[in-house]
Amino acid sequence: MVQWVYKFGDGEVQGTAAMRDLLGGKGANLAEMANLGLSVPPGFTITTELCAAYYQHDRTVPDALVTQVAAGMRHIESAVDAKFGDAARPLLVSVRSGARASMPGMMDTVLNLGLNDKTVEGLARQSGDPRFAYDSYRRFIQMYCDVVLGVEHQAFEDLLEYHKEDQGYLLDTDMAAADWQSLIEAYKQMVRARLGQPFPQAVEAQLWGAVKAVFDSWMNNRAITYRKLHDIPESWGTAVNVQAMVFGNMGEGCATGVAFTRNPSTGVNEVYGEFLFNAQGEDVVAGIRTPHALTEAARAANGSTLPSMEAAMPKLFGELTDIFARLEGHYRDMQDIEFTVQQGKLWMLQTRGGKRTAKAALKIAVDMVAEGLIDEPEALRRVDANALEQLLHPALDPAAPREVIARGLPASPGAAAGKVVFHADEAEDLAAKGEAVILVRTETSPEDIHGMHAARGILTSRGGMTSHAAVVARGMGRPCITGASELRIDEGKACFTVGGVTIKQGERLTIDGSRGEIIRGDVPTIEPELSDEFGTLMAWADKIRRLRVRANAETPADASTARNFGAEGIGLCRTEHMFFEPDRIVAVREMILADDTIGRRAALAKLLPMQRNDFVELFRIMAGLPVTIRLLDPPLHEFLPHADAEIAEVAQASGASFEKLRSRVAQLHENNPMLGHRGCRLGISYPEIYEMQARAIFEAAAAVGAERDETVVAEIMVPLAATRRELDILKALIDRVADEVAGESGAELRYLVGTMIELPRAALRARDIAGVAEFFSFGTNDLTQTTFGISRDDAASFLDTYERQGILPHNPFASLDIDGVGELIELACERGRAGRADLKLGICGEHGGDPASIRFFEACGLDYISCSPYRVPIARLAAAQARLDSGGGDLD
């Protein structure tokens, strides 16, 4: 016989905190508190396994459960000396959800269950407070009808309002017992009219209605959405907790409150919380009455005149804070607690790990190490690496009002406000005048880079979380929203329309890149400030992690940011990003459109000194650290001029005819540029391009080496190889150029030649390829695109559907698809090492900054990960966590 029901309270406890998967968080912690000897109202938990069985059997419960629940009810009855449905000593219970992971407010709860026309009388007699009893009954009817029977809350509120108006009352507290009684009659009539049957009087029917409603709420839309946002599997299910009611609203000497054992916003070690006299828990949460502070200090700080618990109930307050210390000591974490005082007795209703801001998480973790509660590895585990992002980007003031006019994808976190512009050039012009601007585009292309750099934030109506706009914005640390598909952007008229609102160029707009919210006007923002605890935790992470962390960076600004955030080198310098500056793009276009090698060489000669200077700067900033430079990768057509004026500009610079250039532009068009003439295919077709780049790298290395009197070791990376032979040819080319530069400069040149592994074929043939390549860097963006056959630029149109239908557990461009793409990476690591024992292995796709992916990269034994500069601290922490998870990271 499967045990579906676990009892707790009154000295009989069947669960523990360790049984969270089975009992849910709430159930496991109630059992644990009971084990600790705290006063917990007796009850029982129906397991999460029953939830799975419930859905497997078409939302029905097994017969065995009925028996077990009956036994559970008898346990409660005997513990509190009351009887369920008994008119004299009625037992009332609460029925609450409780999943493995906390999903606050997502699922349903029913309180005061067991009240009916008869038991309410018993409650009135027993409590000596008819007003309390009828108020409880009407609350129960209202809640049960809302949760179980589908009669909306508002219908009841309306009746209450009518009654108060009729009687000339202002507040609920004006309602006397008789008022509640008459309101209950009105409620019951309305329910019968709505449902065609009376409100259920049978307490057993009430109980099963509530239990099933809780299980049903696992699949309500709110819960589904919450699970998706928090990566909680549907299969986990929820438990149901049935527990004797205790009452914080039974008159004098009653109270109810919620508390955190430390400040969840700042992390300061102080009691933090609120309570109400003579109230039920829901009243505190609902915010109808102004709550009291728990401590005198907090009361004083708020300027409140309402008495604190510390002052009003000093003995109970002392008891409560003792419990806080015991729970923190037991759980070794900050706790989020609910309690009720019924006629002078303190009852613990819930404890759980408290949610906290990133800032608080950092401080609590570091403080607890100092307090001896946890050790450094545990502290590292306690901070959600992704949440650090909150600390690294400016954020909107959460207290400020916001007029959200539309939503898009939260593509790059942080918030920004400024004047709307629709063109990159305008963004640059206005920014040069000191204006903050938000660049709004249908989608961005590499030609918009200068405008994106100049803008405070970027908003596009197309593209996904890894579209050009998203990737570049994250790299630059610019807040960005993409795929805001409701926007109708008219770039010609310089305005966009959404939901009847038209925003013209120059109007103020705020974007919240963390939430994907597009807000009209300004919302005040808060600047980030990195705490001492941040530095301490990062230092611990650096001691423990095995993976090196580098950054993807091309510009001196990005490289400096990366180094400040602790990057240990550059893992990906995308040389093509250096080609979009206005003074370069014409020469680049001249090169692409040249008919022959001579024409290309002439244009490349113009680019050489610029490219060399780029590398000189990077080598200087990254002094002593490795710099991996990727040779030209993107399809040439990305650089092509499209407007006639641009073509004319190139014609003038190169002396070629306009007509000829225009026809060459058309000739270079590709249907699927992602799979086109790009990457090392360019180096094979036009070796002079890679020759120029190799020369620029070696000349820069020689120059900076001479300055610093040490050898700069450049790592040269060939993109998009599919075969070993491509690398044979290109390595020979690079070696030849190195010999030439060494001969000319007299410098000793040391360098590595490696390749990106970003095509399935390259992964499969890794052993061959490692015969030439001295390092691999996994380009997980392209590898994901080709393994899945999904273009990240175009995926927005269906990836959302895919996530909603559970086809993909998450966006594979944000977090690595371990089952598919991951297998290719493992296989390439294994085969690559078979081909070259000391092969250096890294990753430089978007996934380099994703903690879940980093855990996988640690397991693969990669040497380093490389991510955008603003994600470097996240990657450092995640790498340490991954190391700890893998059983490594001992400090001894």
Next chain:
Amino acid sequence: MVQWVYKFGDGEVQGTAAMRDLLGGKGANLAEMANLGLSVPPGFTITTELCAAYYQHDRTVPDALVTQVAAGMRHIESAVDAKFGDAARPLLVSVRSGARASMPGMMDTVLNLGLNDKTVEGLARQSGDPRFAYDSYRRFIQMYCDVVLGVEHQAFEDLLEYHKEDQGYLLDTDMAAADWQSLIEAYKQMVRARLGQPFPQAVEAQLWGAVKAVFDSWMNNRAITYRKLHDIPESWGTAVNVQAMVFGNMGEGCATGVAFTRNPSTGVNEVYGEFLFNAQGEDVVAGIRTPHALTEAARAANGSTLPSMEAAMPKLFGELTDIFARLEGHYRDMQDIEFTVQQGKLWMLQTRGGKRTAKAALKIAVDMVAEGLIDEPEALRRVDANALEQLLHPALDPAAPREVIARGLPASPGAAAGKVVFHADEAEDLAAKGEAVILVRTETSPEDIHGMHAARGILTSRGGMTSHAAVVARGMGRPCITGASELRIDEGKACFTVGGVTIKQGERLTIDGSRGEIIRGDVPTIEPELSDEFGTLMAWADKIRRLRVRANAETPADASTARNFGAEGIGLCRTEHMFFEPDRIVAVREMILADDTIGRRAALAKLLPMQRNDFVELFRIMAGLPVTIRLLDPPLHEFLPHADAEIAEVAQASGASFEKLRSRVAQLHENNPMLGHRGCRLGISYPEIYEMQARAIFEAAAAVGAERDETVVAEIMVPLAATRRELDILKALIDRVADEVAGESGAELRYLVGTMIELPRAALRARDIAGVAEFFSFGTNDLTQTTFGISRDDAASFLDTYERQGILPHNPFASLDIDGVGELIELACERGRAGRADLKLGICGEHGGDPASIRFFEACGLDYISCSPYRVPIARLAAAQARLDSGGGDLD
């Protein structure tokens, strides 16, 4: 000591026919003929291994070779009782190339080597024919200078012409000994003037010059091109054969000839060949003198008055035909033979398997089985499956002159002539009036299908061997040339220009899709006629092969063609190809542009009856055979209207506003449609589309099943799956529709649901996927695109460079990349079978018709291959050959 030199002749033979890899074809066969006791001029072969060593050591030969060659020369000297460089009894030798595979005319040969100013006198005395001796000497100078010293042939021909003019001679035979002597002086002066040194008199220097020249010729451009065209690895190298000269030009009783043991054009079992009295072999090949027929029958058939060998040298002719029979009996194949008669003695200079047309190959193979020379499996091996294509498509008359104005890629074989048109609609209009048209486009899209169908041939300036134009043309059996990049097509002005020639709409053009030649005007064509031998061989192939052969076909015409060619079902019916008919495209566009499900369903309702009729026709034509129908696959935007007029047409049909439709068209644009919203992603996003298609299939199956009183088993194929869950969802949808149709029609429906494996991830997750899919069909086109990260539409711009540089051994879209894509297929087969033991496995990409790929598919143990209708016979033969190669196919 490595043996570099193998002797033959005069009773000492070190080689055999089996040593072809080491000795080359010519050397191995000379040794073999010597082993058979035939008269072979003595000589020796320098191995192909030496050629490799020669290139590895910077074109130098090892010292050991010098010693071994000297020993070889002594062997020849003692065999013929002459001495190399001896003035009295000079030994003359020929130096010839001889690679493992025959490369006729690609490499160099030197004859009469060993002649100088002294030895020519000895030859004159010995032969008693000074004219012969001096003629030989001048031939040697001319040939040696051309091959070894780089003085072109024409310079010598000019001097000969001047001399003849001076003397008033018409023919070479007018030249007396003194004339040749004086010409030799003129030759030597010219050589000294050109080279600054005299013609080499030292015979050893002559010999080594010639040997090295033969090795060098392995890397000449002709040879490199030939190897590329015939897939011959560079690493094989050539052997060098040094052999005593025999003379067919030593006056009376001398002759030389070439012969095939059967007719290489028709395959008829008759002696076929030509000879000349008093001539060297090169004279026959050069065609300066009109050759004589070997047989009386041939002489009579040609209406020649020149005596045949049969008549003029009956004894030698008898000896020769006896040898033919012996050689055929020995080699069990038709032989290509060179012989020389020196003063009444017959010498065999060469034998090798003769090249033959596909028609001849078929007849010879079938005849030889009847003659008991070979068995059926051997006959199957003897016919090059690819060459069958010659028999299946119309071909240009090879005898007719052709004005080739440009070349492109030979994308679909066969030839066609017609009036040039530049638009699909015009092609259709003119064809409807009975005109033959050639459709010329920059590239084709699915909207051109009706025009391609109407045209006799298709020519594009863009795209590769597997571009849309190429694939569709091959499927339709239309000749096609793609990627003719020199063409400047101006579709607006309806003309194209190439190399100064402008071809306007309506002008006549011929294209040779087998050779990629674009020819001005008309060239007469020859219709194919399938012989009895074709049927016999196909029947043998069908007995032996294990792989079933299906066709890719959508239209009734294609399906009928396929069935006539022996297809055993349809392996791929691309339903989207059914959507381009003019009466359907508007409804399709209406569906795509609909804003919501209701709009889409309205449009789909119009398409349902049309689609159902399509399937009814296919089920009827393929009665009793399986039909695999792929649900909608291509990116929707392929169907989008682009011109405003087309959008207006859809607006009218659907009642939606023009502006709204235009903005939806823009919204649906994708950057990389190949990786976009296509395949089963459409079925997930818009389930109503697949519902309609499933309904059409089941209703058609029910209708045809009722007609024939048997159950039609449809195979429904879901394209582009990357995950199991996609199939879970779509299989549930298909099953639901099947239940509905079964309920409505009362028919019993049987069907399979399977998927294409065309993404690396699908291959990796094959075990999971096979949990749902009842069959896999490998979509090797897409799988190659994603594994390589190469779009076949865009690959033309660099794939050629890749092949030339040896990065890819062949176009991976034409012949499967076994190392990369192949590994994924093997892995998917293994994992798929682990997931479902009776999983049916097939392939329906372009590679299904490629013999090399078919060999791999046989090795993988696939159940069937599917190819374009015109390649079905090729696939049947190739499948039998693959079965034989794998050691299977026993008939017992």
